[in-house]
Amino acid sequence: MEIYSKIQKQIHASNLRSSPLVIPARPFTCFLNPNDAGHYANFAIPTEPFPENWDAAIEELIAVFTAHGRTPRLEFIAACAPDLEAALHKHGFATESHTVLMVCTPQSLQPAPPIPGLTFEFLDAESVLESYREFNTIPKRAFGSDDAPEATLEEAADARARYGNMIKVLARLDGVPVSVGTLTHSFEGVTEAAGIATATPYRRRGFAGAVTGMLAARAFATGLELVFLSAGDERAGRVYARVGFETTETFQVNVSRSA
Numbered sequence: 001m002e003i004y005s006k007i008q009k010q011i012h013a014s015n016l017r018s019s020p021l022v023i024p025a026r027p028f029t030c031f032l033n034p035n036d037a038g039h040y041a042n043f044a045i046p047t048e049p050f051p052e053n054w055d056a057a058i059e060e061l062i063a064v065f066t067a068h069g070r071t072p073r074l075e076f077i078a079a080c081a082p083d084l085e086a087a088l089h090k091h092g093f094a095t096e097s098h099t100v101l102m103v104c105t106p107q108s109l110q111p112a113p114p115i116p117g118l119t120f121e122f123l124d125a126e127s128v129l130e131s132y133r134e135f136n137t138i139p140k141r142a143f144g145s146d147d148a149p150e151a152t153l154e155e156a157a158d159a160r161a162r163y164g165n166m167i168k169v170l171a172r173l174d175g176v177p178v179s180v181g182t183l184t185h186s187f188e189g190v191t192e193a194a195g196i197a198t199a200t201p202y203r204r205r206g207f208a209g210a211v212t213g214m215l216a217a218r219a220f221a222t223g224l225e226l227v228f229l230s231a232g233d234e235r236a237g238r239v240y241a242r243v244g245f246e247t248t249e250t251f252q253v254n255v256s257r258s259a
Contacts, residue, residue: 125164213243
């Protein structure tokens, strides 16, 4: 249970540093984006201590999101708040998904098989905008539509300004951008490998595993103790398992409430 609590605290701490607008609604913290109404850009997480009865807190949470014109949505580790999902259902929320929680340590990390022609660029606040534009285009299409336009230089500049202090890696195959991933802000030795995405023509060729392994190796090289991620399905879980991520006994719950 202690490891799950540490992971939940890292999620909270990382978003405190990166979210444009943070609104406490105890025992929840709401992370909102005034400039982006996107489904995944606005959410809340529960923070300890938790109440014996969730009803009043959930109603306050709904009021905060409604006041800001955003769809109420939460992400949390099931083992940390085992009765919250059912309480949310009583207030009109629906479960979007249960994503498998996986963890990796310096001892479990495994090297990804080498891929000829694959190179990695780590991005930071000093990286050129073109690299950020290439980076942003991949998840924009992978998590949206394959025919989405390329990221603009304005979007790249915004990403560099907001997230340049996070560790990001851009993988290229023979110079062509193919896969990306990010390490979120660490907290008490823990970080998350997030936003792992591969361009559609290059999927199922080992690039996501290579990026994830590279991120974990960089995390451990800086002295961190644990990297976690949420695997969307069993196939994705097998990809991450090849580089040393192990499945836990819990999962991340993603829930939202329609208007």
